[in-house]
Amino acid sequence: MKQIQTIARIAEWAEAGGAMPMxxxxxxxxxxxxxxxxxxxxxxxxxxxxxxxxAAI
Structure with missing residues (x-):
């Protein structure tokens, strides 16, 4: 997966509340x-x- 696609996917997951529990x-x-x-x-x-x-997350 290209970097720009990866960043877009992370943003989509964040908007949808799709982050994993810690x-x-x-x-x-x-x-x-x-x-x-x-x-x-x-x-x-x-x-x-x-x-x-x-750490950034």
């Missing part, structure tokens, strides 16, 4: 982070980005 959202984020490749050169940067996105 406990489910945190579990989903943790699951995504568990699937990151710890041996990849971008692992730390990817983790920081995901945590910053969560």
């Amino acid at each position: 406990d489910k959202e945190l579990a989903a984020l943790a699951a995504v982070m568990d699937h990151l490749d710890t041996y990849n050169d971008t692992y730390e940067a990817d983790t920081v980005v995901l945590l910053n996105v969560r």
Whole structure:
């Protein structure tokens, strides 16, 4: 999904009240982070980005 489409989708979900409850959202984020490749050169940067996105939400 392209970035502009992703942003539009997030806005649509927010307007519709479709956000996940915080406990489910945190579990989903943790699951995504568990699937990151710890041996990849971008692992730390990817983790920081995901945590910053969560903090912004």
